[in-house]
Amino acid sequence: MRTYRIRHQTAYHYERRVTSSYGLYHLVPREDARQHLLGHRIDVDPVPSDRVTDVDVYGNTRTWYHVTEPHTDLVIIGTTDLTVAAQTVPVEALALPWERCRPEQRRDIADWWRAVDLTLPSPRVDVLPEVAGYAAPSFPPGRPVGEAVEELNRRIHADFAYDPKATTVTTRVGEVLRIRAGVCQDFAQLMVSCLRSVGLAGRYVSGYLATVPAPGQPRNIGADATHAWAGVWIPGADWYDLDPTNDRPVDESHATVAWGRDYSDVAPVRGVIFGDGGGSSMKVSVDMAPLEVSTFPAP
Structure with a gap:
């Protein structure tokens, strides 16, 4: 902590x-x-x-x-x-097949209905065929949800350049996918769109990232402004948040302010x-x- x-x-x-x-x-x-x-x-x-x-x-x-x-x-x-503090998600929850984490299929979980809204397109997050195509390699049948979303997080970090001049606050997910560049807001909304494209609940999270990294750690990208990342709903374990801009799960250097469907919320x-x-x-x-x-x- x-x-x-x-x-x-x-x-x-x-x-x-x-x-x-x-x-x-x-x-x-x-x-x-x-x-x-x-x-x-x-x-x-x-x-x-x-x-x-x-x-x-x-x-x-x-x-x-x-x-x-x-x-x-x-x-x-x-x-x-x-x-x-760092987030804690039970290992057994992350081992669930990703298909079993779709809210519509988990009515045995008391709060499943709260996540349904976050499986749908929203004002700034389109769920497009080309996004589904990009997401698909990370979600083969039966893969543990933790492995799937961590690979998606890693791929976005590797495939997209951090460039504050490439996009604006109004840039859509499809354009970000086309130009392969943007900032933390763009990468978070793209990841949310990918999650929703396979039926998972994805939330957009707004917050801050420590400007002084831990000893021995590289400088955080995006730490000089408000930051954003994405979360996926895990049945029985709440949410698992990941930061595609910095290619890691959210930890004690991330402070959460608010979450919703996308930036507009x-x-x-x-x-x-x-x-x-x-x-x-x-x-x-x-x-x-x-x-x-x-x-x-x-x-």
Whole structure:
């Protein structure tokens, strides 16, 4: 188990003053068996006149905000101290034939129905014939699900180049498959599409990756921004998360914020402005640094 302080800053600048900004953010990491929050706060400048927090259908914390003070700059900073442990999935669960992990075939599992939604196409994850063709070699009949998804994870890492200039936030799965390049969001959504193409439940996970790797480990790819990875539902063992960008299962260097069908469910910050605004720019910076002891609240 490791302790971290995460600082996530999103800064918008507008060439002309806007009258108000209305938006939504997912910036509170999840509290679960793998993670424990030691402290969390979100600072918005200008201060919103209205802010409402609730929990969505997947259990993610989300906050709606409305800034009514005219402004040319909007800054949102999330600061979190938390402990993170490695995920644990029973070996016998990963040894199940992958066909036996399809939610529709596991009505003997109490929560099977919760995973069904994540077997279907979603707004940003198309389930295409060409994706099914790419996924198929990893899923021969009877193969243990752990071996199958780990090989798929490894293949995506090997076959696709990490290139922040190759795609945008709106790039579709089919285009990523064609150009064989993208960023963590693209690789996670591609892996989710592959899982769904064979009838497995795949979830898109948004979070952070430690900016300082463990001693002797290579630098993490994608650690200088928000990160994303994919999870597969394992009957009786919850979820098994894998990071195709870095070719490994999720471990204690990954902090989970939210999960859903795809990026559109869990975007860290999004919104609209009222007024002309002219041109605009956005800068995002993320730091997930190890702590010896939490001293929250942060200075």
